[in-house]
Amino acid sequence: MASKYDGLARIIIQNVGGKSNIKSITHCITRLRFKLKDESKANTDILKNTDGIVTVIQSGGQYQVVIGNHVPDVYDVVCEHAGISGAAPVADDGPAEKMSPGAALIDIISGVFQPLLSVLCAAGIIKGLLAVWSFVASSSFGIDVTTSGAYEIWNAVGDGFFYFLPIILGYTAAKKFKCSEFIGMALGVGLTYPNMVALKSAEVLGTVFAGTSFSMDYMTDFFGIPVIMPASGYTQSVVPVVLAVYIAAKLEKFFKKRIPDVIKTFIVPLCVLGIMMPLTYLVIGPIATVICNCLTLVFGGLYNIPVVGGIIAGALIGALWQVLVIFGLHWGLVPLAMINYGTLGYDFILSPYFCVSFAQSAVVLGMILKTKDKKLKDIAIPAFISGLFGVTEPCIYGITLPKKTPFVISCIGGAAGGIITAVAGVKSYTMGGLGLFGLPCYIDPNTNSLYSMIWVIISILVAAAVAFILTMVTYKDEAPAAKKEVSSSASVNGEVLVAPVKGEVKPLTEVSDAAFSSEAMGKGIAIVPVEGKVYAPADGTITAFFATGHAIGITTDKGAEVIIHVGMDTVQLEGKGFTPVAKQGDKVKRGDLLLEFDIDLIKEAGYSTETPIVITNSGKYSDIIPTDAASVENGNELITLL
Template identity: 50%
Template structure:
């Protein structure tokens, strides 16, 4: 139910389902493509309980949720009626019109995001299989190894099949056509045709020299290895989607269901083997060798740069631009240095969050830091970045510095990624060399990770300015002993709670308190504390005082039915307020004309925590006049004093 309510609010605040061209999700984010981003209420979305932050990047409106994004996405899809086939494929209406970089990022994320979960799973299995062999727990000739290796390796070997599905879906074609095209590329019988003498050789004496073993209708076919490849199937799918749409326009409807896919496959598959595949493979090899050449110029400088700026790339979604390069390196070179050098970034962030967690005096920040730290250990750093370090600024900068140092050290040791594996600590086995095992490069990698974590923690703890804006108070339990005074949030006439025309309030089912018949439409803060609840209808405000008193100010009876009409809020949920600050304004006469009572209960919802609650004996009050006196039990003096010091700080 919590996920369902959050999904409803998110969909409403992005402008409703009619404003959504498509939506899908990655590990932590809902990725919307909106018709008009101006209709989205970004600040209100950011303040939703359950939303970490909102980002706009790569032509996408990204709502960062965290670890529960799959559950929220399911509810968003169900409420909005978004089918799985709609996700990223609206050719006519939803096509991104952004700049070239935005379109490229959107393309890559749309193709790779749907398989991230299973990709991580397969990589983890491959990585841990290599670890078990290196530790001598299993041997690489036994049945256990063979089955584990097949389980982990299947996705990577048949990657063209899987990417055929996601790429065709992204380009607006029929996904199952992409599966067939990808399957043809890795069809096992074709690999046996390269045995023996070739018929002849094309481009002899050049970089593109290629033996020809078969022909198609007299046209030479250059057979290549397409297992684990990326670029050929993406280009083939792009072309296939165009061809399919072309045939769909001219083929009669009565035979379209089977004739369009037949003609599409007859055109695209041969063309892929004859032209698209070889050209894409040569291009992939060139990109792979070029990347390694740049890396070899100075692995240390490359590591320093990528490590330091990786988290910035992630914030703006630019990291997707390096994903196909890394995949391509694994396919063409058998390893990738790029994702190895950035691996220290998540651990530098982990160390920085730990520093904030142990250093901060702010209880709310301390509470948020614990789950963010745990998520970061497992490679999911968005809660740490957006919820903890980035708002504090210095801890985020420190984490980037620590990540740069870690990346430079990884470059120095020449560590390579040998399989696209898990995140965080689950990714360690991905760096074990498949033949050499845990070599110097692997141990150097672990040392760099440890150093980045320690630097992130130590520098944040001592120099991160965690408590810069959190001035501490001396511990003093005099407030607790003297009791707590709740001031009047309104000007008006006092009404006993028992006379309120609502049985829930009158019976004290919500808590003890008092009511006011307002003569002025202004609600001010009755205490210094935090806005813990602000209903979207603005008629009810929940506050927690610095001393730990929970207060509900409910303007009128059944005024929730007005859906915010005649109310104006000057604060938002989570705000820190001082006694007397203006919270909400409301139009008394308009509310009465609509047929609603304006009598306003002021309720102490956690009244059972206190020894006594005494309301004022006067008949009328002004805003900020003493209204309710609360006495704290003797045994709670110390606890209340801690609350005063911690919460105010």
């Protein structure tokens, strides 16, 4: 079934370098995130100026096309037209792209977390709503709803998702590192296995790093080697399973090359899991725990500096969060929050970011009230509503960032709110919804304390007030640009070509001849004809008419150079089945009959009837947009040249 996003999807695929240039594609809340073989092949300027695309960001080894809230629908159509299954990488025909260590780390983190982000938010919202229910029931009616069946059932998925997070991350990490997904999940299962989790309450056999911040007890051993685990075990953990799957992927490749095919199916997983499970508990887990403790000590140390630490940390996160999001670098901080949820039961490091979306929204509200530009208002009103619910990309890319000063003001507002959040010691208790949906995450589920949520609301009001007032004081509509007169001789005319052949439409990149599908001859489209007649696609001159009759070249009156090639390799027929009606040098009008051909004869001879219509001077145009229609009649609009 045709989609209203067909045209946009085709434009995106064409201007990221074609489907052959796509290694993989995922999406988050507002962006399509491509991994391209060669980013230089992408037409970034064209994409940025395409209706339906907010902007394009190149960061962290990803080519990010910002769409907006409807990105899942566009993603599905892009995957369909590109013939790829999203995040599953297509066959790689070249060496992996080299990244800096920082870019590689961001790429790994985002690649592991993005696929589960929407469900992670949903689980967090469920936990938050349960906390609200528990608070209202206990404070207003003296009822403990946490023992009710309804609470337990909803909590099973809300809390259970985070409890068994290593299993889910094992799956996404395996896809990222191109390992068996079931090996990744099995490692996650091993880290959350009830008997291993129960060890944290067993009798202590010994302690390592005693007397330090890294002190860890052990309750069992592996052939005499202490099994050291954090006090909370590895449920809700992030780093251990990701590191374990990374190494498991290397091991799996090693064994696949050396184990005979007849026993490879079960012996490879046996070897990998047999080695990796002890290795994870003995080496990877303790190392990951030490690394996480170091990170927490660094950030915790900053926060623990009385007043000054909170001011610095809150201001930095509040002011810079949107900048980090623009470049996708916020993924580097997300695991810190996940680590804290697993070890402390709450997070304080990222709390200052929460007020930022409200500061951004307040700036847009100020602009709505001050602007007299109807077009700006039409864009800003839905962006403002979206921002209240935490999706600020329409605000940022469509409104504030292009105008620069409003974006800076939103960062100032974010810093003001972030300082209050940090100094007050606000804690979030789960990773949940965005914007207004995220407020319940700041209710303590153990004590029903509203302390953190109250201070978050105060920080939101302060951030929004600062941003709104500064916008009302400083914002002015830009003076309309003076109109420039352009001589007709200097103008570049667009043109619409109509279908020269009746039949089924297919992308040029899908035809069977590589010379056409590679677009080496130019961009265009193909038609599988159902009628053996070729008509002129525009007014122009026939500049080439091959003696065999199978191909026609036309230069239109507006300068487009068009080739219509009937069938693949039909030159081999030496003119059989082709009856020219016009000749080279003729002036023709759109719709004039140029050629008749015998479809059945071509098929019986074993040749494809796919008929490419190619613009050989494609470089002259800023964009070449093929029709979205699945089939065309003679004279239907086929290609728009911009």
